[in-house]
Amino acid sequence: MAGLEIAFFGSSLVSAYWNGAATYYRGIIRALAARGHRVTFFEPDAYDRQKHRDIPDPDWAGVVVYPATESGVSWALEKARGADIVVKASGVGVFDDELAAGVLGIRRPDGLAVYWDVDAPATLAQLDANPAEPLRALIPKFDFVLTYGGGPPVIKAFRALGAQACVPIYNALDPDTHHPVPFQPKFFADLTFLGNRLPDREARVERFFLDAAARLPDKRFLLGGNGWHDKPMPANVKALGHVYTADHNALNCSAMAVLNISRESMAAMGYSPATRVFEAAGAGACLITDDWVGIPTFLEPGREVLVARDGAEVAEQLAALTPERAHAVGQAAMRRVLAHHTYEQRAVLVEALLSGMDVTHLRLTEGV
Structure with missing residues (x-):
């Protein structure tokens, strides 16, 4: 198919x-x-993100940084x-x-307009709590709602809001970016968790990570992410602060196990x-995850x-x-x-959806 011109509004690339x-x-x-489409990513100059860049402007996408003001929007x-396709992602953070x-x-x-939700459970909870949210009236006007997770419950909820179509485009692996690398002693741990301190995550980090650390005082635990510097924690837990993406592989490859803790929603x-x-x-780490419905869709437990x-x-x-x-x-x-x-x-699935192809033969497309 001919390459599409895609304008993508998100938090930051x-x-x-x-x-x-x-x-x-x-x-x-x-x-x-890589499939021949041309994407321009529009992101606001907000939350000091431009001062903490992980990557320069890539050669595979245009990046337009605009002032976080009404006139900038x-x-x-x-x-x-x-553009052929215009995308609004959730959680841009200003003027959503x-x-x-x-x-x-x-x-x-x-053309097509797409609402791409990167935190669908939180969005749905917000819409449910506040019927006057402007987004509620806009959802039916988008040609597609795409989400980075949620499965059948999220599909059902967005369809109930009038979405014309809702399809999960799940998180995945870029093997050129995340892959095995040599062990780094500074990141050695028996268990590592990486995630920012957020309201609907903190209690679960206490329950799954800090509680486990307290039970195993002879083990070493690493906690990466923003916001944890003033959090009380057992003596065998070391808080790393923000971990730049360039260090993610080494972080994952230098621990006995890596913990995933889903946010509450x-x-x-x-x-x-x-x-x-x-x-x-993708780095070959041994993953321990909190329990949630749908795990076998992605990885086989045990x-x-x-x-x-x-x-x-x-x-x-x-232990x-x-x-x-x-x-x-x-x-x-x-x-x-x-x-x-x-x-x-x-990307094969996204391309098929945006070009109007039949996607019933593709994986993970329930609810189209």
């Missing part, structure tokens, strides 16, 4: 600082570019006018409602694997991932883990994600 969706954006957009929308309405306003008569909805799941698996329901079970899994067992689980996970969960495969 070049900075992962307070921006957990960055690696998801990069994986999807880079894979679309209007300028960016005009610059995006004329204005951007959603604006993207619909610049859609060409023969995502765990409740299910079918919402975080980017970290695929990044860790063989490709270890599952725990609370900190006590995390501690049990870790029983040997280097040989950890290696076997990590290698099995890496084989699975390389075979079935790469951004190249996700």
